[in-house]
Amino acid sequence: MTKADIVNEISKSTGVEKAQVQQIVESFMDSIKDAMIAQNNVYLRGFGSFIIKERAAKVARNISKNTTITIPAHNIPAFKPAKSFAAKVKGAK
Numbered sequence: 001m002t003k004a005d006i007v008n009e010i011s012k013s014t015g016v017e018k019a020q021v022q023q024i025v026e027s028f029m030d031s032i033k034d035a036m037i038a039q040n041n042v043y044l045r046g047f048g049s050f051i052i053k054e055r056a057a058k059v060a061r062n063i064s065k066n067t068t069i070t071i072p073a074h075n076i077p078a079f080k081p082a083k084s085f086a087a088k089v090k091g092a093k
Contacts, residue, residue, distance in 0.1 A: 036077050048081040 007025055011018045032042050032050055042050040057073040081089070 039075070044082075046082055047085055048079055051078050051080055052076070053078045 003025065007018055007021045010016070010025070011021045014021070035042050036050060036052060039052060041052060044050075052075050055074050055076060058071050059068055060071050061068050
């Protein structure tokens, strides 16, 4: 499902114009992005959490050049589904 599909589904179910729904969806996604850039987690009860995971520094190898490099510690965005949501997805076939 794409963002356009989501906009179409919401527009059909609510009767709101697609342009308005598009703006709302974009605004929702921007709010989540801004919160995570500010190092804040986003919790949506019954759906899941957008969290920031911390990756430790590590040493990696470039096999073709036979060199080692150090990858510094960094943060990455991640999604953790709610237990009820994950259970429904596991049960769906």
